[in-house]
Amino acid sequence: MGTRVYRKLVRDNIPDIIKSDGDRAIVRRLSEGEYRAEFNRKLLEETNEYLAAGSMEELADIAEVIHAILALNGIGLDLFEEIRLRKRDKNGGFDNRLYLESVVSD
Numbered sequence: 001m002g003t004r005v006y007r008k009l010v011r012d013n014i015p016d017i018i019k020s021d022g023d024r025a026i027v028r029r030l031s032e033g034e035y036r037a038e039f040n041r042k043l044l045e046e047t048n049e050y051l052a053a054g055s056m057e058e059l060a061d062i063a064e065v066i067h068a069i070l071a072l073n074g075i076g077l078d079l080f081e082e083i084r085l086r087k088r089d090k091n092g093g094f095d096n097r098l099y100l101e102s103v104v105s106d
Contacts, residue, residue: 035072
């Protein structure tokens, strides 16, 4: 027995999963301001997990966080895709594997 402290945003089913494992999750509902702030932390957490593991599961977690952030900001996937494509049209993609070493000013 003991208490493990997490203090982080979790997916909706996590408390039920914890309960099914025979433990009890102590949770609270975040205010909108807290929710927004926690999403920044969650995005960083999931990104670090992806960088450490490199798995598609972790990449899917990043996508889930991004979808939730979009919903929180009232932005649909169609609009997000338009924004992404507009940036791609302007700046290009990453197809050519370019690595900028330096810029020389004349």
